[in-house]
Amino acid sequence: MNIKQNLIGLIGETPMLQLKSVRSDWEIYLKLEYFNPAGSFKDRTARALIEAAEKSGKLKKGMTLFESSSGNTAKALAMLSSARGYRFVAIVDKHAPADKLNAIRAYGGKLHFCTDEEDKEGGHLVDVRRNLAKKLAKESGGINLDQYDNPENPLGFYNTLGKEIYKQIPDLDYLIGTVGTGSSLSGTGKFVKEHSQTKIIAIEPQGSSHFSPHGHGYFISGPGYPAGAILPKNIDVSVFDKNDFISDSQAFNTMRYFAQHKGLLFGDSSGMLLYYAMKFIKNTSLSDRVKKMVLIIGDSGESYLSHAFNDGWMIENELMDKQIIIDLSKFYL
Numbered sequence: 001m002n003i004k005q006n007l008i009g010l011i012g013e014t015p016m017l018q019l020k021s022v023r024s025d026w027e028i029y030l031k032l033e034y035f036n037p038a039g040s041f042k043d044r045t046a047r048a049l050i051e052a053a054e055k056s057g058k059l060k061k062g063m064t065l066f067e068s069s070s071g072n073t074a075k076a077l078a079m080l081s082s083a084r085g086y087r088f089v090a091i092v093d094k095h096a097p098a099d100k101l102n103a104i105r106a107y108g109g110k111l112h113f114c115t116d117e118e119d120k121e122g123g124h125l126v127d128v129r130r131n132l133a134k135k136l137a138k139e140s141g142g143i144n145l146d147q148y149d150n151p152e153n154p155l156g157f158y159n160t161l162g163k164e165i166y167k168q169i170p171d172l173d174y175l176i177g178t179v180g181t182g183s184s185l186s187g188t189g190k191f192v193k194e195h196s197q198t199k200i201i202a203i204e205p206q207g208s209s210h211f212s213p214h215g216h217g218y219f220i221s222g223p224g225y226p227a228g229a230i231l232p233k234n235i236d237v238s239v240f241d242k243n244d245f246i247s248d249s250q251a252f253n254t255m256r257y258f259a260q261h262k263g264l265l266f267g268d269s270s271g272m273l274l275y276y277a278m279k280f281i282k283n284t285s286l287s288d289r290v291k292k293m294v295l296i297i298g299d300s301g302e303s304y305l306s307h308a309f310n311d312g313w314m315i316e317n318e319l320m321d322k323q324i325i326i327d328l329s330k331f332y333l
């Protein structure tokens with residue numbers, strides 16, 4: 001019997017699923033982070049940030065948390081705030097995906113949309129949101145946990161996701177994840193690397209600015225960091241052995257393929273990773289030794305029902321690509 005005493009106890013210890021592919025010299029494992037209670041690996045971020053703030057004495061019952069995020073971190077903070085007696089305000093802008101905003105509201109979280117005046121305060125919209133979260137927290141006696149620069153965020157991944165993956169597959173060759181704030185892959189990768197010979201590969205959306213100076217707009221909403229914004233302190237590029245880029249169309253068509261043909265409903269960063277894994281393996285020559293890779297399946301596809309899983313939206317934005325579906329069907333068995 002597996003009985004937990006509180007909601008925090010439900011976070012982590014997620015299952016690993018092995019996938020079949022045409023290449024017998026590779027084992028592909030999916031770390032299914034959508035098994036976390038709010039549906040993503042950002043539940044680990046929320047737990048780490050809230051527990052550290054409680055321990056330091058800064059966070060007390062009834063206080064209000066303010067966080068800049070349009071997505072999974074806000075959803076996870078809204079869930080834990082509801083369970084632990086805090087109020088929660090997510091600072092968002094017009095680019096935030098509707099499905100994620102609805103979930104924040106459902107947990108009782110409030111949304112503060114950046115107004116046009118606040119937009120004009122200067123800097124990139126992400127910077128404006130981050131500054132606003134700090135300002136609102138200060139003015140109201142609340143607290144901004146700051147997932148971007150707070151070292152407790154990567155540390156939380158080091159102590160939990162890193163340990164779990166190492167325990168599940170100690171002789172891992174590759175750990176592949178995406179980067180937004182960079183906290184999850186930096187922390188997880190650091191632990192795995194310190195304990196094994198694993199190589200860490202960081203993937204970002206085409207147009208994102210961690211590894212390229214040529215940023216441009218993109219639809220992917222989980223990972224990525226827009227060009228022109230001040231980069232978060234939590235990304236530790238020394239952990240990564242290699243990096244690459246994946247397009248909106250590659251990510252979204254991969255999500256659709258896995259939902260429609262494999263019963264796996266996951267989000268945009270997972271679509272990026274499964275497309276990348278196919279591309280990466282195809283570019284390696286057949287080897288005698290079996291190699292193992294883990295992909296971090298960060299969130300559930302439930303948050304993407306009104307765009308990547310909406311045919312009309314995909315067609316309107318010219319994102320459908322049949323060739324991607326054909327390539328995937330010839331690779332994943």
Ligand SMILES: Cc1ncc(COP(=O)(O)O)c(C=O)c1O
Binds near residue numbers: 073181221267299
């Ligand atoms: C689904 C998903 N994947 C990946 C990321 C990137 O994670 P990190 O900010 O830890 O780099 C995010 C960030 O919100 C996300 O929501």
